Amino acid sequence: MKDVNILSIESSCDETSMAIIRNGCECVQCTVLTQMDTHAEFGGVVPEIASRMHAENITMVLEETLTKANMTMDDIDAVAVTYSPGLLGSLLVGVEFAKTLSLVYSKPLIAVNHIAGHIYANNLEKKMEFPLLALVVSGGHTDLILMHGDYEFERLGGTLDDAIGECYDKVARVLDLKYPGGPNVEKMAREGNHTYELPIPMNDDTYNMSFSGLKSAIINLVHNETQRGNNIRKEDLARSFQDVAVDQLCRKTELALKQYDVKHMIIAGGVSANSFLREEIKKVTDKYGVDLCVPRLLYCTDNAAMIGAAAYPLYLNGEFADLSLNATSTDEIY
Numbered sequence: 001m002k003d004v005n006i007l008s009i010e011s012s013c014d015e016t017s018m019a020i021i022r023n024g025c026e027c028v029q030c031t032v033l034t035q036m037d038t039h040a041e042f043g044g045v046v047p048e049i050a051s052r053m054h055a056e057n058i059t060m061v062l063e064e065t066l067t068k069a070n071m072t073m074d075d076i077d078a079v080a081v082t083y084s085p086g087l088l089g090s091l092l093v094g095v096e097f098a099k100t101l102s103l104v105y106s107k108p109l110i111a112v113n114h115i116a117g118h119i120y121a122n123n124l125e126k127k128m129e130f131p132l133l134a135l136v137v138s139g140g141h142t143d144l145i146l147m148h149g150d151y152e153f154e155r156l157g158g159t160l161d162d163a164i165g166e167c168y169d170k171v172a173r174v175l176d177l178k179y180p181g182g183p184n185v186e187k188m189a190r191e192g193n194h195t196y197e198l199p200i201p202m203n204d205d206t207y208n209m210s211f212s213g214l215k216s217a218i219i220n221l222v223h224n225e226t227q228r229g230n231n232i233r234k235e236d237l238a239r240s241f242q243d244v245a246v247d248q249l250c251r252k253t254e255l256a257l258k259q260y261d262v263k264h265m266i267i268a269g270g271v272s273a274n275s276f277l278r279e280e281i282k283k284v285t286d287k288y289g290v291d292l293c294v295p296r297l298l299y300c301t302d303n304a305a306m307i308g309a310a311a312y313p314l315y316l317n318g319e320f321a322d323l324s325l326n327a328t329s330t331d332e333i334y
Ligand code: KG4
Pocket: 013, 114, 118, 137, 138, 139, 140, 141, 164, 165, 166, 168, 169, 180, 181, 182, 183, 186, 269, 270, 271, 272, 273, 274, 275, 300, 301, 302
């Protein structure tokens, strides 16, 4: 069969990214232009600035991607783009750019969900085998998903309130760490010990999870200790938080592996970059003899390679979008 080259675009948050993905699994080129330093000055992503920067940079990112791949639009079989979920203004830049490329170069257009992208990032490492258990951990999602086949998602459960990434970012703020919080909390936790007692969330036999109680407990603890004039041992608090948060994910994962006979487990989303989480989940999958796959760091955080990988099954199925495609901030795949 002839090779299929998909040009993919991701602009849902603060990364302008484009990639060329061959046959859904081989990354020919992936360019990521991050706006992180600009948003760090504000302590978080400023949506208006993010969309403006996407608009300023997206053509240069296309040029760099094609040049580095030594390809032209003639070599491209389809254009894929993240249409949801994310920041509306940011998504719109990518979607309109993709529609223009599709129209001008007569290429089929593929609409990809960002969370499907995080899941399919794993196909860039090793082809996913079904039934598969996916732990989705990002800034907006924390879910356990059973996949029966391509795009066949069954949500077993997940957070009832905050997402784990959101919680990492809030804890980072309380600890005076810079944006993006997650990686900085992980770094700090490595230097500390689990000495603070924190509430254990959802210690039950359901797939429900919760992170807001843990977050509030940390905010209150820091507030109370500061009021009393006591110093916070930040490294120890970061470690105590991370232990409790990751333990909840491990307990729920173990529940699923006990109940379902899966061939493969994957971790998806920005928090999958966390090495402590990767190590702890590996202990659980090893116990149940299940193969664990986690994307390399570049494919854990937002990137267009994962969007090209997620677009491939849609390409094979002829599931194309037309020029009426619109960006939406909250579409869910499961
Ligand atoms: O998937 P992602 O890049 O964006 C969304 O789709 O939401 O995830 C971003 C989230 C942020 O909350 C960030 O703090 C968190 O992933 N994150 C981490 C780490 N790297 C990124 N959290 C904990 N440890 C990390 N190493």
